[in-house]
Amino acid sequence: xxxxxxxxxxxxxxxxxxxxxxxxxxxxxxxxxxxxxxxxxxxxxxxxxxxxxxxxxxxxxxxxxxxxxxxxxxxxxxxxxxxxxxxxxxxxxxxxxxxxxxxxxxxxxxxxxxxxxxxxxxxxxxxxxxxxxxxxxxxxxxxxxxxxx
Amino acid sequence: xxxxxxxxxxxxxxxxxxxxxxxxxxxxxxxxxxxxxxxxxxxxxxxxxxxxxxxxxxxxxxxxxxxxxxxxxxxxx
Numbered sequence: 001x002x003x004x005x006x007x008x009x010x011x012x013x014x015x016x017x018x019x020x021x022x023x024x025x026x027x028x029x030x031x032x033x034x035x036x037x038x039x040x041x042x043x044x045x046x047x048x049x050x051x052x053x054x055x056x057x058x059x060x061x062x063x064x065x066x067x068x069x070x071x072x073x074x075x076x077x078x079x080x081x082x083x084x085x086x087x088x089x090x091x092x093x094x095x096x097x098x099x100x101x102x103x104x105x106x107x108x109x110x111x112x113x114x115x116x117x118x119x120x121x122x123x124x125x126x127x128x129x130x131x132x133x134x135x136x137x138x139x140x141x142x143x144x145x146x147x148x149x
Numbered sequence: 150x151x152x153x154x155x156x157x158x159x160x161x162x163x164x165x166x167x168x169x170x171x172x173x174x175x176x177x178x179x180x181x182x183x184x185x186x187x188x189x190x191x192x193x194x195x196x197x198x199x200x201x202x203x204x205x206x207x208x209x210x211x212x213x214x215x216x217x218x219x220x221x222x223x224x225x226x
Binding site: 038054055056057059060063085096097117120121122123124125126127128129138139140141142 | 155157158159195199202203204218220221222223224225226
């Protein structure tokens with residue numbers, strides 16, 4: 001499992017451990033493992049958010065995730081890369097996305113993990129609709145992936 | 150030519166349609182196909198499109214059996 005879209009809630013670190021065992025049959029003795037886990041906030045744009053629905057374009061989303069992973073593996077010196085993305089009804093605290101990379105050295109692991117996440121945010125066809133105390137609304141933009149520090 | 154059209158997220162609500170098939174004749178682009186399906190509704194700012202699951206521009210010509218999709222900017226992750 002290197003790219004997967006899941007409809008049920010998943011525990012990211014259990015998923016990571018399971019994948020790592022599948023990917024590295026003899027144990028992950030690779031030097032560096034970078035991990036990003038995105039989870040649902042219970043607030044956005046000044047309002048409490050009760051849940052959200054993550055819609056996707058299934059066939060295109062699978063292709064885009066696969067392409068993002070393939071490009072990263074080609075560009076950086078990676079032993080492996082993993083993307084898991086949730087769809088459907090999601091509640092605060094639930095994991096939405098897991099991106100993980102394995103490499104001999106941290107530079108390749110860190111950079112590729114961040115790059116994959118940023119490209120996923122802009123290119124992968126997923127859309128969030130938030131359920132508020134009163135009514136629903138589409139999320140129309142992503143927050144920045146960089147700080148001003 | 151038969152073209153499969155898909156709308157996602159807020160665009161599906163705006164157009165009132167998630168998926169349809171239209172028959173066209175002659176040269177058509179992603180933009181002109183929108184007009185055929187959505188009528189007077191203008192293409193919302195920021196709308197993106199794809200042909201056969203690959204991002205494209207609105208002036209891209211459509212071909213027989215293409216799957217044309219319209220969607221707002223992505224907000225996954």
